[in-house]
Amino acid sequence: MTAISVSLINMKGGVGKTTLAAQLAHTADTKRLRTLAIDLDPQANLSQALMGARGYVDHLNQKRPTIVNLFEQYLPPTISSPSPTKCTIDDVIIKGAGYRSNTMLDLIPSRLELSNTLKNPTGKERKLAKALASVVENYDLIIIDCAPTESILTDAAYHASRYALVPVKPEFLATIGLPLLANSVLEFKAENSDHALDICGIVFNHSSSYSDGPETAASVREVTEEASKNKWHVYDTHVRYSRSYAKAAREGTPIGSTSHVRTNVPRQFSSFTQEFFKSIGLE
Numbered sequence: 001m002t003a004i005s006v007s008l009i010n011m012k013g014g015v016g017k018t019t020l021a022a023q024l025a026h027t028a029d030t031k032r033l034r035t036l037a038i039d040l041d042p043q044a045n046l047s048q049a050l051m052g053a054r055g056y057v058d059h060l061n062q063k064r065p066t067i068v069n070l071f072e073q074y075l076p077p078t079i080s081s082p083s084p085t086k087c088t089i090d091d092v093i094i095k096g097a098g099y100r101s102n103t104m105l106d107l108i109p110s111r112l113e114l115s116n117t118l119k120n121p122t123g124k125e126r127k128l129a130k131a132l133a134s135v136v137e138n139y140d141l142i143i144i145d146c147a148p149t150e151s152i153l154t155d156a157a158y159h160a161s162r163y164a165l166v167p168v169k170p171e172f173l174a175t176i177g178l179p180l181l182a183n184s185v186l187e188f189k190a191e192n193s194d195h196a197l198d199i200c201g202i203v204f205n206h207s208s209s210y211s212d213g214p215e216t217a218a219s220v221r222e223v224t225e226e227a228s229k230n231k232w233h234v235y236d237t238h239v240r241y242s243r244s245y246a247k248a249a250r251e252g253t254p255i256g257s258t259s260h261v262r263t264n265v266p267r268q269f270s271s272f273t274q275e276f277f278k279s280i281g282l283e
Contacts, residue, residue, distance in 0.1 A: 003036070003139035004280050005132070006200065007157040007164045011177030011184070013148035015169045016206040019245050021145040022049040026254035027273045029098040029105040033140040033282065037097065038128075039067065039110035040157055041147040047109035049249040050097045059109060065092045066111045070131055071124050071156075089131040099253050106139075114153070121152035129159040141282060148177070150184055158188045163200035163280055166232070170204050170219040178226045200279045201233040203272060206241045233279065237272040240265075 008017045021037065028035040039046040047066075048056045059066075069075055069087040077083055089108075098105030117124060132142065146157045158164075166181065168174055189197060204220065227234050244261040251258055256266035277283055 003034075003132075003136045003142045004163070004282060005136075005142040005144065005161045006280060007040075007144040007146050007161040008167060009146040009154070009157065009164050009181065010148060010166050010168065011150060011180040012173070015148075015167045016239075016245075017148070017167050018045040018049060018145050019249065020165075020167050020203070020205055020239065021046055021143050022249060023245070023255055023269060024273065024276065025050070025105055025143050026098065027269075028141050028143070028282075029100060029103055030254060031277075032104060034138060035098075035105045036093070036108065036135070036139045036142045037105065038108045038142065038144045038160075040114075040128075040144050040153050041110055042112050042115040043147070044110040044112065044114075046145040047107065047111075050105075050107050050252065051094070051109065052252050056109070059094075060111060066109045066114070067092060067128075068111055068113050068117070070108070071114070071117050071127050073127070089135055093135070099257070117153070118151050125152055125155035126159050128156045132160055150180065154184065155188070158185075158197055159192075159195070161197060163198055165200055165276070166202045167205040168202055168223050169206045170216050170223065170238075172215060172219065174219040175222050175226050178223065178230075182230050199230070199232045201235045201276070202227050203235045203276075204238040206239065235272060235275045235279075237268065237275055239269060239272050 008021045010017060025035055025037040037046060037050060051059065063078065065075060065087060070089060070092050073087055075085045075087045075091065092108050094107045094109060096103050097107035144157050144161060147153055185197065202223065224234055242265045244255060244258045244265050248255050248258040255261060255269050
């Protein structure tokens, strides 16, 4: 079976895309789905969440390849290899990035220099999709964590994806990125009529039971109305805020294996993942 590719995207920052991407990747790994996580954000937070801060710094210090090399399509000269060499996707993929001893989770890491791609974007929007075409048979699920701005990286994610998952934090101005996203997707589909790209759903992420009230209710209502205009699905389960998600990133574990996590947190996340996997055909 060819992999199903899903980008996590919202034109508004601070909605918990990376946390959700990391936890979905761990969950897929636990389900024994062959999973590839791709960090398409120059801030490289997903890379650090899966590799750990020290492992990520070691990766950079050793000048090992990242997604930057995939876009530029070459590896720079090194002491052991004094000439530039061609870069393939196999050079960039980190095998066994999950926490399990028999993990099926791989990673394509990012680094800050990915932002340089934005300065010279010509002809790069399809490079990720073309590179993935050679490995899609090796995976069941590809998860792409996107930066919260529209750029060549957004186009690259669209070209590489079948679905887009939209995390939304239910707060003031929660809908600010949704019209931008709607226009972005429509323009992409108009220019690429042969490409099937759909919003698999909107998930209310990082909401807090402590802040439930008129403002949160108003935000949920506004987002739901905006979703209805675009005929986007809204997942029933809200992924509520918990300090355990930050701890999970530090410990490099799925939320259910995080130390001292309250039982309701992984139970709630499991409820969302069941909805999510069903919506993309990976029940």
